[in-house]
Amino acid sequence: MSELRTLLTPEALRAVDGLGEVASTDAAASAVLRLRAEGHSPEFVSAVVGQARLRTKAAAKFGEFAQRMLFTRAGLEQATRLGVAARHAGRMRAAGVTRVSDLGCGIGGDALAFAGAGLTVTAVDADEVTAALAAYNLAPFGSDAEVRHGLAQDHAPEGMDTGAGTEAVWLDPARRTAGHSETRRVSADDYSPSLDWAFALAGRVPTGIKLGPAHDREAIPADVEAQWVSADGDVVELVLWSGRLAREDVRRAALVIRGDRAFELTAAADAEDADVRPLGAYVHEPDGAVIRARLIGDLARGIDAGMLDPHIAYLTSDAPAESPFASSFRVREVLPVNPKTIAASLKKAGIGRLEIKKRGVDVDPAAFRKKLNLRGSGEATLILVRIGDKRHAILADRV
Known part of the structure; x- marks a missing residue:
């Protein structure tokens, strides 16, 4: 929290902006020497140079938007790529959603896409530092994007999906141990909030639940649409869609994103295997x-x-x-x-x-x-x- 207090000052933010791209160890060392020569404290230098390096890495996920965002290492690793998040936002809009609760928002990757698509967002995260960074990242959207520090369970909407509602939930359960740097994966039984709670919520409110792509297929509820997403060759996530966010007669989908183009295969169930053939040309x-x-x-x-x-x-x-x-x-x-x-x-x-x-x-x-x-x-x-x-x-x- 002390590093965040150091970082969230006009002087530190100007210093991060001034460093620009810091893509290598040598570049980081040069930045440290320069800032120390200017008389800054070791804590200030560590916070500024560390953030500049994270911004440089974040360009792969957030493009030019990364240059005005703040990150933690763990938050960046777990954040949704902006191009993928934009697809989530597009589905929300197509379903008539106007307000979305982003529960477990992390540093705000999906919430950015939701707000950018014109949705009103309430973003919630259980970690105080992460919530503070999300608030900074979402600040340009003003009152259309509110960030709260708290548990998903305490901020979930309770309305039923009657077909006329305009509220939905985006839920990204914590699948790793708490922390801002080194974290490790936990078993599905230890996700926070629990999958039982998440699935019960999805039965009441139109919901998108982001999970790892290797999630146990046997644990997927029968009444949701399961969509696996790959981006430029990497399978990045499984999303379970419920209520009006799930498409009629679709229970299995493969969304393939290549650059700024997207292609999708959909089906009502697992496909029957094709016949075996001898090796051809x-x-x-x-x-x-x-x-x-x-x-x-x-x-x-x-x-x-x-x-x-x-x-x-x-x-x-x-x-x-x-x-x-x-x-x-x-x-x-x-x-x-x-x-x-x-x-x-x-x-x-x-x-x-x-x-x-x-x-x-x-x-x-x-x-x-x-x-x-x-x-x-x-x-x-x-x-x-x-x-x-x-x-x-x-x-x-x-x-």
């Missing part, structure tokens, strides 16, 4: 959100592909296929999973840059790479995969 790797949502079968049928193996999430086809829901590779050759044989083939092809993927094969890619003695200007992808009871190394090119 192309291999397709479904996006992680599609895999998590168990919509691989629908993707396969959409691109006229089959499964390489009933237990392995790779698809294959004889014809090329373009889809935002999968990465595609053109097969060069199939080799045994033998480093010497693979190294000889790579040397012959002049491949010096190699992407290694694996599924169903107990191989450490980093250790395997060291055995290949890569040289040359070419590049390729090596897919180590089990098909049936045999291991294969598929040398391929990204399409």
Whole structure:
């Protein structure tokens, strides 16, 4: 709290703004020396330089908005990317929501998107420091964004979703131990507030509940829409939507965000698997959100592909296929999973840059790479995969 008091002064905030980007250890050291030479205390310098470094890292999630925000290390790590939060806000607006309670708001990532979309936001966090930073980050929205320090349970709306209401809840249960720096994950039984409380709330009020993408599927209530979200190749979250925020006849969804574009697969239930086919001219790797949502079968049928193996999430086809829901590779050759044989083939092809993927094969890619003695200007992808009871190394090119 003392560091926050140091930081929330005009002098310190001007100093953070003046440092600009601090992207390396050397840049941080130079900033420390400069500020100390100007006569600032060690506490002042630590707070200012630490915040400048966090702002630099935050640009990946918040873009140019990061340069007027304040962060803690843990708060930044757990914050929703602004592009993803904007999708949450869009769903709220499309459902006719005008007011949202953001319970467990963290440093205010989602609340920023809600307020930016014209919604009136009440943001709540149990940690006093985090709530103070959220208040600073949301200050430009004035009375349209109120921040409160307290427990989610004490600030949840109690209204029923009658179809005419305009209030909704965004709930991000704490899934890590308390703290502003080093934290660790806790089991689902120890989330705060508890999932039982969260699901009961979702039964009364239209709610979006943000969870980790690996959350136990068996613990997902049957009456909500489960949407897995990936952003630029990383599966970042699972959101459970209830009430008017859940779409009719949708219980499984995979939202794939690439840059400023978004694509979605939806279904009423897990998709039936596609038939298994022999390896064809192309291999397709479904996006992680599609895999998590168990919509691989629908993707396969959409691109006229089959499964390489009933237990392995790779698809294959004889014809090329373009889809935002999968990465595609053109097969060069199939080799045994033998480093010497693979190294000889790579040397012959002049491949010096190699992407290694694996599924169903107990191989450490980093250790395997060291055995290949890569040289040359070419590049390729090596897919180590089990098909049936045999291991294969598929040398391929990204399409």
